[in-house]
Amino acid sequence: MYDVIVVGSGPAGITASIYAKRRNLSVLIISKNESALQKTDKIENYYGFPNGTTGKELYENGIKQAQNLGIELIEDEIVSLKFLNTFELETVNSKYEAKSVILATGANRNSSKINGIKEFEGKGVSYCAVCDAYFFKGKDVAVLGSGNYAISELQQLKPIVKSVTILTNGNKIVENRSIQADIIEKPIRSFRGENKIQEVEFEDNTKKEISAVFIAQGTASSNDLARKIGARIENDHIVVNQNMETTVKGLFACGDCTGGLLQISKAVYEGATAGLSVLK
């Protein structure tokens, strides 16, 4: 059991872990190692680099700095978050427990442009299997996604619904031993229905009847994880107070996932605040 588990190793997560560790807390970082920084060629607006720096250099230095302080870092993907008396984080390979969690997974990239998704939000389109599965008890539903997060959502749904089909929308499904479901890899044209979702239509004009679709594209974002334990999300961002506390006690969020200015300086500030708040 850790005092705090930080999800994400970008500027927000690394800074949060450094502040928490320097307060003598036991800290684990779990991260997929895909920071927005790695997509950044030249950074010229961050303090202390008169000739600029690269995202890659900044990212690698952050990791080194955390490791030099003795912070444990595991490369893995979080697919689920639960709270009983403590927080339980499930990754593709294992489970971890902590007294507090800091979410720092960067900007939410899980929105989909497929026709019908926005229209049917709350009318068959769901972003959280553990929250909404029961509404579709005994029904045929689908999961939209092709990675480990989609498989985790499938496993949540299976004991409750009649059947689950995975819709990958033209992507290849991840290799995973525990996939026991129909998989349709065809590209999707739209989700359709009257007042609620009734079917998915594919680009080849074929259709399949479904009562719901659970969106689980890419990796689980901070929003996806926060939603599973009831933290408030507004305008696609996690709601935090000035101490970076979410609406769930012990759950913090910082960096791009809280919205506002999507810049390193803001991620660092919020990471520092979260790392200090966790001790309180």
Ligand SMILES: Cc1cc2nc3c(=O)[nH]c(=O)nc-3n(C[C@H](O)[C@H](O)[C@H](O)COP(=O)(O)OP(=O)(O)OC[C@H]3O[C@@H](n4cnc5c(N)ncnc54)[C@H](O)[C@@H]3O)c2cc1C
């Ligand atoms: C092309 C581009 C150029 C940019 N240029 C600048 C610039 O010049 N100056 C500037 O200040 N900012 C710039 N930014 C923005 C800056 O990169 C971000 O604001 C900053 O990286 C946000 O930090 P973060 O820690 O919140 O998130 P990120 O850096 O995105 O880190 C998120 C972390 O979460 C991990 N993660 C995500 N999901 C999971 C999961 N399910 N399980 C485990 N780990 C997970 C990722 O692997 C990653 O380690 C740029 C961004 C882009 C994309």
